Amino acid sequence: xxxxxxxxxxLCKWCSSAxxxxxxxxxxxxxxxxxxVTVNCSGxxxxxxxxxxxxxxxxxxxxxxxxxxxxxxTSGNYKTWRRVALVKHVLxxxxxxxxxxxxxxxxxxxxxxxxxxxxxxxxxxxxxxxxPFNNE
Amino acid sequence: MTSRPRxxxxxxxxxxxxxxxxxxxxxxxxxxxxxxxxxGTNYEYMCSDxxxxxxxxxxxxxDLNGVVVAACSPSMHEETFREVVEEAGLNRFRCEIANIRxxxxxxHRGNGYKPTEKALKIIKGAVEKVKRNLPLEPVEMDxxxxxxxxxxxxxxxxxxxxxxxxxxEVILVExxxxxxxxxxxxxxxxxxxxxxxxxxxPKMVQVDRHPNIELMVYSEVKNVSGxxxxxxxxxxxxxxxxxxxxxxxxxxxxxxxxxxxxxxxNEGLSTRKAIHIxxxxxxxxxxxLDEDACLGLNPLCCTECxxxxxxxxxxxxxxxxxxxxxxxxxxxxTGYDLYEIANMGxxxxxxxxxxxxxxxxxxxxxxxxxxxxxxxxPSDGKVPKDxxxxxxxxxxxxxNHNSYCSxxxxxxxxxxxxxxxxxxxxxxxxxxxIDIRAGGKEYEEFVQKVxxxxxxxxxxxxxxxxxxxxxKIQVQGVDQTIGEKVEIDADLVVLAQSxxxxxxxxxxxxxxxxxxxxxxxxxxxxxxxxxxESLGGGVFFAGAGQAPKDIPDSVSQGxxxxxxxxxxxxxxxxxxxxxxxxxDDEHCSGCGxxxxxxxxxxxxxxxxxxxxxxxxxxxxxxxCVSGCPSNSLSLKNLTDEQVNNMVKAYVGD
Numbered sequence: 001x002x003x004x005x006x007x008x009x010x011l012c013k014w015c016s017s018a019x020x021x022x023x024x025x026x027x028x029x030x031x032x033x034x035x036x037v038t039v040n041c042s043g044x045x046x047x048x049x050x051x052x053x054x055x056x057x058x059x060x061x062x063x064x065x066x067x068x069x070x071x072x073x074t075s076g077n078y079k080t081w082r083r084v085a086l087v088k089h090v091l092x093x094x095x096x097x098x099x100x101x102x103x104x105x106x107x108x109x110x111x112x113x114x115x116x117x118x119x120x121x122x123x124x125x126x127x128x129x130x131x132p133f134n135n136e
Numbered sequence: 137m138t139s140r141p142r143x144x145x146x147x148x149x150x151x152x153x154x155x156x157x158x159x160x161x162x163x164x165x166x167x168x169x170x171x172x173x174x175x176g177t178n179y180e181y182m183c184s185d186x187x188x189x190x191x192x193x194x195x196x197x198x199d200l201n202g203v204v205v206a207a208c209s210p211s212m213h214e215e216t217f218r219e220v221v222e223e224a225g226l227n228r229f230r231c232e233i234a235n236i237r238x239x240x241x242x243x244h245r246g247n248g249y250k251p252t253e254k255a256l257k258i259i260k261g262a263v264e265k266v267k268r269n270l271p272l273e274p275v276e277m278d279x280x281x282x283x284x285x286x287x288x289x290x291x292x293x294x295x296x297x298x299x300x301x302x303x304x305e306v307i308l309v310e311x312x313x314x315x316x317x318x319x320x321x322x323x324x325x326x327x328x329x330x331x332x333x334x335x336x337x338p339k340m341v342q343v344d345r346h347p348n349i350e351l352m353v354y355s356e357v358k359n360v361s362g363x364x365x366x367x368x369x370x371x372x373x374x375x376x377x378x379x380x381x382x383x384x385x386x387x388x389x390x391x392x393x394x395x396x397x398x399x400x401x402n403e404g405l406s407t408r409k410a411i412h413i414x415x416x417x418x419x420x421x422x423x424x425l426d427e428d429a430c431l432g433l434n435p436l437c438c439t440e441c442x443x444x445x446x447x448x449x450x451x452x453x454x455x456x457x458x459x460x461x462x463x464x465x466x467x468x469x470t471g472y473d474l475y476e477i478a479n480m481g482x483x484x485x486x487x488x489x490x491x492x493x494x495x496x497x498x499x500x501x502x503x504x505x506x507x508x509x510x511x512x513x514p515s516d517g518k519v520p521k522d523x524x525x526x527x528x529x530x531x532x533x534x535x536n537h538n539s540y541c542s543x544x545x546x547x548x549x550x551x552x553x554x555x556x557x558x559x560x561x562x563x564x565x566x567x568x569x570i571d572i573r574a575g576g577k578e579y580e581e582f583v584q585k586v587x588x589x590x591x592x593x594x595x596x597x598x599x600x601x602x603x604x605x606x607x608k609i610q611v612q613g614v615d616q617t618i619g620e621k622v623e624i625d626a627d628l629v630v631l632a633q634s635x636x637x638x639x640x641x642x643x644x645x646x647x648x649x650x651x652x653x654x655x656x657x658x659x660x661x662x663x664x665x666x667x668x669e670s671l672g673g674g675v676f677f678a679g680a681g682q683a684p685k686d687i688p689d690s691v692s693q694g695x696x697x698x699x700x701x702x703x704x705x706x707x708x709x710x711x712x713x714x715x716x717x718x719x720d721d722e723h724c725s726g727c728g729x730x731x732x733x734x735x736x737x738x739x740x741x742x743x744x745x746x747x748x749x750x751x752x753x754x755x756x757x758x759x760c761v762s763g764c765p766s767n768s769l770s771l772k773n774l775t776d777e778q779v780n781n782m783v784k785a786y787v788g789d
Binding site for chain 2: 018049069073
């Protein structure tokens with residue numbers, strides 16, 4: 001059977017989840033592999049969410065917040081930026097391909113970008129194959 | 137939940153919006169297999185009365201203590217359904233929305249996508265979340281009773297007056313030396329041909345006299361912090377070097393001022409002195425010394441104006457003043473600019489003196505304008521006998537300029553053609569247009585009337601090029617109706633330049649954390665249902681900063697924004713979302729890392745050297761939670777446990 005990547009998208013409520021909503025309002029079609037978790041701010045995304053998600057069997061994780069300078073909470077996305085860089089480093093040390101985590105800035109007006117990112121990321125992970133803890 | 141979780145799942149069809157691609161019947165059955173779910177059903181429209189009653193009845197009959205509504209985005213109906221569960225006796229946070237419309241059914245039609253599988257996972261995640269949600273009560277907080285209005289054009293004026301009339305204090309900030317905005321520059325207004333200044337200036341005077349309005353002209357908002365109900369604003373009052381109370385408008389200072397610069401109020405068609413008043417009915421009625429144009433204030437190079445002033449109103453020692461204000465609501469009315477002709481390479485990029493924009497033509501038509509209402513072309517002052525109006529200049533041209541329609545140009549061009557005819561009865565007016573968009577009360581009739589005028593010729597087609605040849609502007613266009621090229625040697629060309637957001641919009645959006653759309657206009661909370669609100673709350677939009685609009689629409693939105701602001705300020709206290717950070721003081725080591733991460737100053741170390749959360753200041757972003765090295769912080773109703781279990785529900789099996 002073809003490999004269907006299991007993806008989770010951590011989306012901030014104000015920009016990226018609203019952007020995903022806009023993709024819906026615009027009826028922009030994209031693959032259904034990514035399941036969204038809406039968090040208040042991308043700054044809420046804990047390094048342990050990423051590690052746990054891989055442990056639970058995720059093949060790839062999208063993390064998306066407001067564009068730098070546009071964070072609803074002023075600066076949460078800057079923290080995310082640094083944390084994700086660090087987590088990628090740790091993933092590498094654990095033997096995981098850091099490309100399985102993708103950080104994006106998607107605003108509430110970028111529905112099309114959201115859909116394109118999900119499309120692209122799904123294809124990328126499909127190429128990479130199942131994650132280390134995907135037991136299917 | 138203290139007792140065992142009993143969750144009900146309510147799947148909405150949303151007509152065919154969800155049911156068209158998601159198997160809602162199957163979902164309602166499959167959810168019963170989920171841990172903690174004891175009830176599942178589906179209905180055509182969950183938000184309808186019968187739909188809401190289904191939820192209420194199930195809460196009672198099935199003894200539910202958690203509800204998941206699988207429907208549209210929480211931005212649509214989260215509030216509706218939280219009220220429903222409250223009416224049935226549950227805490228509002230016992231309800232979660234599974235967004236299976238915007239983020240599922242609408243975007244995965246066909247192509248081998250699996251919307252039903254995805255919807256089930258989204259629901260599963262919501263169940264995992266809701267069963268761990270705490271029943272929280274809103275935190276009540278005090279708020280400021282003042283309203284800040286940014287921008288003193290017609291929509292800002294209307295908003296300020298409405299809020300002030302409702303008994304609330306208003307601070308109206310305008311960057312120019314006078315309020316009035318672009319409307320003060322217009323000659324007459326379509327379709328009724330009222331004199332623009334005659335209908336505007338009484339409102340300006342009202343603003344000036346209103347006891348509840350504090351007017352700050354020549355001022356700019358420099359910094360905004362805080363949140364809905366409690367914004368702290370820093371406003372810079374630039375020095376005008378003239379005391380408005382002492383100034384008696386004699387104009388002696390202007391006579392003696394040796395400096396002449398381009399007059400921005402007349403759109404560069406005339407000059408003004410360094411000390412000036414934009415127009416005679418300006419509010420506040422006082423002169424302003426433009427320090428950039430003045431020969432020099434530091435060191436003082438010229439004292440002519442001060443020497444000429446009998447009233448002793450000129451004061452060279454004025455300094456910029458920074459005023460701190462606390463406001464509860466903010467109305468953003470920063471308005472529009474015209475897309476500069478310099479961008480129009482095909483139309484000479486501003487090199488041709490006799491190619492002007494719509495606002496310049498307005499000034500020319502205005503009785504108080506540089507030509508005292510006579511239409512005279514800038515190069516030699518001659519009355520133009522052949523005039524060409526080009527609509528959609530910079531609009532509806534995605535390849536080269538702006539893709540959108542600027543909405544008001546069809547109407548003002550028709551007005552321009554008519555006023556030209558009245559002023560130059562033997563002249564010929566040509567109007568190039570793509571389509572005529574005259575959607576508005578009595579607008580179509582007005583355009584029809586203009587089109588029937590003698591010597592006004594409407595030509596459907598675009599103008600590809602303007603060229604200056606022997607003192608005339610050669611207009612090279614096409615008449616689509618006959619399918620032929622047209623060349624007109626015009627004395628004057630008026631470009632209906634695209635409407636763009638004012639230069640301040642970007643800065644304002646950053647200060648207030650507002651979203652800008654792809655064209656730079658403010659993005660409203662919902663394009664249909666919340667057109668005057670921003671996503672963040674407490675900030676409202678009025679006028680053309682949100683989208684191009686004409687005067688009646690700007691006034692309506694000004695009133696709309698005022699109503700929203702009044703509604704907010706009239707509440708005795710505001711409810712603050714209780715889903716904030718929480719500290720486990722047993723585990724907190726007092727390292728203080730969280731303090732630096734909080735953008736709101738909501739965290740501090742208490743006397744026991746343990747971090748403490750100020751629930752009023754905390755906005756619930758959760759950044760500190762994810763940064764706490766000892767896991768002592770958590771975000772109420774979005775804990776690590778909740779998120780991890782949601783993710784597990786998505787990818788676990």
